[in-house]
Amino acid sequence: ANRGLASCHVCYKLAPTTVHQCPRCGSTMHLRKSDSIQRTLALLVTACLLHIPANLYPIMYTDQLGSTEASTIMGGVILLIELGSAPIAAVIFLFSVMVPSGKLMAMFYLVWTVKQHSPLDPRQRSIMYRVTEFIGKWSMVDVFVVYILVALVHLGGLLVIRPGIAALSFAGVVIITMIAAESFDSRLIWDNMEEKNSDN
Numbered sequence: 001a002n003r004g005l006a007s008c009h010v011c012y013k014l015a016p017t018t019v020h021q022c023p024r025c026g027s028t029m030h031l032r033k034s035d036s037i038q039r040t041l042a043l044l045v046t047a048c049l050l051h052i053p054a055n056l057y058p059i060m061y062t063d064q065l066g067s068t069e070a071s072t073i074m075g076g077v078i079l080l081i082e083l084g085s086a087p088i089a090a091v092i093f094l095f096s097v098m099v100p101s102g103k104l105m106a107m108f109y110l111v112w113t114v115k116q117h118s119p120l121d122p123r124q125r126s127i128m129y130r131v132t133e134f135i136g137k138w139s140m141v142d143v144f145v146v147y148i149l150v151a152l153v154h155l156g157g158l159l160v161i162r163p164g165i166a167a168l169s170f171a172g173v174v175i176i177t178m179i180a181a182e183s184f185d186s187r188l189i190w191d192n193m194e195e196k197n198s199d200n
Contacts (some may be wrong), residue, residue, distance in 0.1 A: 006031045036185040037111055043180035044107055050172045051100065058164035072166065073097060096170070099135055103177050106132045107184065114188045122189045129189070133181045 005014045006029050008022040015023055022029050033039075058070035071079065073096050080089035106128055113120055 009033075032187065032191075033183065033185040036183060036188065037115060040107065040111055040180050040184040043176050043183060044104060044111070047104060047173050047176040047180065050169045050176065051104070054166050054169035054173050055097075057166040057169070059166040059170065060164050061162045063160040063162065070164065073170070100170075100173055100177065103132050103135070103181075107177065107180055110184065110186075110189070125189050126186060129181075129184070129186045 004017050006017045006019075007014055008025065008027060008029055010027045011022060011025045013022055013024040015029060017031050020029060021027070055073060057072065059073050059076065060071050062069045062071065073092070077089045077093045077097075080086070080092065110125060110129055110132075112118075113125060
């Protein structure tokens, strides 16, 4: 930025900030993502609101011989442990509870450090951002399990599995946090360091 260069967000070619379209791929170029912090915060708050019904409401319903049983994410984890499938329960718990919650906390932390012009090591925060962006897609494991079960279970009406409202809420949490990570401009972390160095 100090040298008057902007990086294309698609192909990463460097070009002068006066150029508005990438010379290589033709996409729109800008020095920094506009309103990155505000947009990321709005998406994170939305994801937090969706996270509540995703954990409180049933993620699937099991209809068997006329009786319906609802299962929440944590209810499913506890049931798997009781059935002796602790490794599967651990995977579901890790990717359906810990990963989305951890990603939300990490993104809030990154936004807060950028907003506060934190002197914390920018390399560590950049690594945190890259890890958060990478693992986010894996938190869809629980939703995939539910919809695969819905597609596979056809036992002549004896057993029917239906997705619950929490499945949609949970998918919304994952998708919105992925968009939030994409909308966050990680270069703002390094801008803070450059500002600090210039002040010194």
